[in-house]
Amino acid sequence: MKRRNFLGLMGAAGVSAALPTKAQAGGNVDFEGYPGSKGVLFDATRCIGCRKCEVGCNEVNNLPQPEKPFTDLSVTETTRRTENEAYTVVNKYETSGGPVFRKIQCMHCMEPSCGSACFVAAFTKEPSGAVTYDESVCVGCRYCMVACPFEIPTYTYNDPITPKVIKCDLCEANMQAGKIALPGCVNSCPKEALVYGERDELIKIARNRLEANPDNYIDHIYGENEVGGTSWLFISGVPFSEIGLREDLGTVSGPELNSGALSVVAMVPALWPLLLAGVYGITKRTDKINIKEKADAVAKAISETQDKASADMKAAMERAANDKAATVKREVAKVVKEAEEAAAAAAGGDGETEEEGA
Ligand code: SF4
Ligand code: SF4
Ligand code: SF4
Known part of the structure; x- marks a missing residue:
């Protein structure tokens, strides 16, 4: 495990004991997040598009091998979405600053729209920071897919018996089971473009990088406030819209933004x-x-x-x-x-x- 990929390990141990229960479920518009919850910082200036994070995710989640091997980097040139058998993908964007790679996965929103749209509470914002999904209560309405501002959840349409929603779970199941100490993608990144740790610490690291190299970065931490904040955070040397991140989402969480409509829901x-x-x-x-x-x-x-x-x-x-x-x-x-x-x-x-x- 690389020290710089995993922050606040010791601090997290102390914090986790004080974490509140899951009673504060995702989708509560007044929910301000669990103290000490984790997240991942992605630094687009460090990513080289090697797809090792895809490999790591594939391995820890026992996913089938992709049609084209992970060594084929040409696939990054096509804008891909996450799929049932790929919880994360890395795409290449031609930007004003040249080619830039960006990793895509569930953002693990602090107040997840998927959770608030789901009327059987199949999604839970965990104290760890992960937004998890419980297929045992899912009725397959797929409101979550519509509600997600990042177009993340996918659905196993080809499984007629037990179809379900698919998305990155921040490796929650494997982490809680003690099988891994870091999310598979983070552990596999050779460039430390991914750092796992307490969200508050990640924001400090991101801010330090922006301040230390203002010419290299856009002065903004994407996810710090977008849609009420996300557990995955992004920093970049080019405008976020150029690497496929929506800049029109605002800082109001999905559940709060849609509270009127959601009251009907x-x-x-x-x-x-x-x-x-x-x-x-x-x-x-x-x-x-x-x-x-x-x-x-x-x-x-x-x-x-x-x-x-x-x-x-x-x-x-x-x-x-x-x-x-x-x-x-x-x-x-x-x-x-x-x-x-x-x-x-x-x-x-x-x-x-x-x-x-x-
Ligand atoms: S990115 Fe989408 S699927 Fe992930 S927590 Fe946010 S709303 Fe839910
Ligand atoms: S956190 Fe885990 S499930 Fe999510 S993209 Fe990384 S390896 Fe895959
Ligand atoms: S492993 Fe790291 S450097 Fe390679 S594509 Fe993924 S995030 Fe980028």
């Missing part, structure tokens, strides 16, 4: 159970109707079959009875005839004998 959580219950009820009722219709149809078919069978049986029995009676009659007649013939024969024989004897 906020009704959805309250209505949602009723809506679901209604839909569920209708569905169930429809099912019941269908089942009843099917049951009635089956019962009718069975009844008709039974009636037909009964009629057939009755007819068959009658036929059999008639046949039997006819047979009996025929047999009786036959027996009677045979008896008569026998009797006649016997009578004739006796007669002959008597005649013969007379």
Whole structure:
């Protein structure tokens, strides 16, 4: 681990014990952030576009290998977005100061719009600074994708069974599990273009760099205040708009900016159970109707079959009875005839004998 990639390790240990709980969830418009929360500082003047951060992210998140290998740097010349299988990408921008590379991933907003737009609270602003996503409660409405001002969340449309939203989680799961000490991308950067640490410390470092080399930097820390602040921070030698960062977002957080509209959205959580219950009820009722219709149809078919069978049986029995009676009659007649013939024969024989004897 490079010291300069990871700031405030010891300080963080002390702070983490004092961190508040997750009760202050992302999306609260009055939320000012967790003290001691972490973030990453990206310095565009140091990035060489090597894509090692993409490799690091790919490895720690066990993502499949990309179609074109990470060694193919030509892909940076196409403006790429994050994807289901690439939580971060590095793009090259032709700027007023020449080619500049910029890394893209979730910004881990202090007051995430994705979180406030999500009415089942699938997103959480963690005390660590990460904005995490819980697929187990996600209903797939994809409001988060619409709400994100940085167009970060993607969706696994090709997974019909368990589709989910995908985005960088600041390596929260791996970090909390103790599997890694630094986000994979930060750990892999050979140029220290990425520094992980307490957000407040990162802002100080960024400011020091701007002050130490004012000719090399735009005098602004992107993310310090944009959309209410983000856990990822950017400094650059060229205007941020030239490296694909929106400069029209202002400093008001997404949730606050949209509080009017979101108050309407906020009704959805309250209505949602009723809506679901209604839909569920209708569905169930429809099912019941269908089942009843099917049951009635089956019962009718069975009844008709039974009636037909009964009629057939009755007819068959009658036929059999008639046949039997006819047979009996025929047999009786036959027996009677045979008896008569026998009797006649016997009578004739006796007669002959008597005649013969007379
Ligand atoms: S960048 Fe987008 S996805 Fe990431 S926390 Fe902010 S609003 Fe959510
Ligand atoms: S913080 Fe983790 S998940 Fe996010 S881009 Fe870096 S390596 Fe990938
Ligand atoms: S690893 Fe560092 S230098 Fe290389 S592309 Fe990523 S951020 Fe830039």
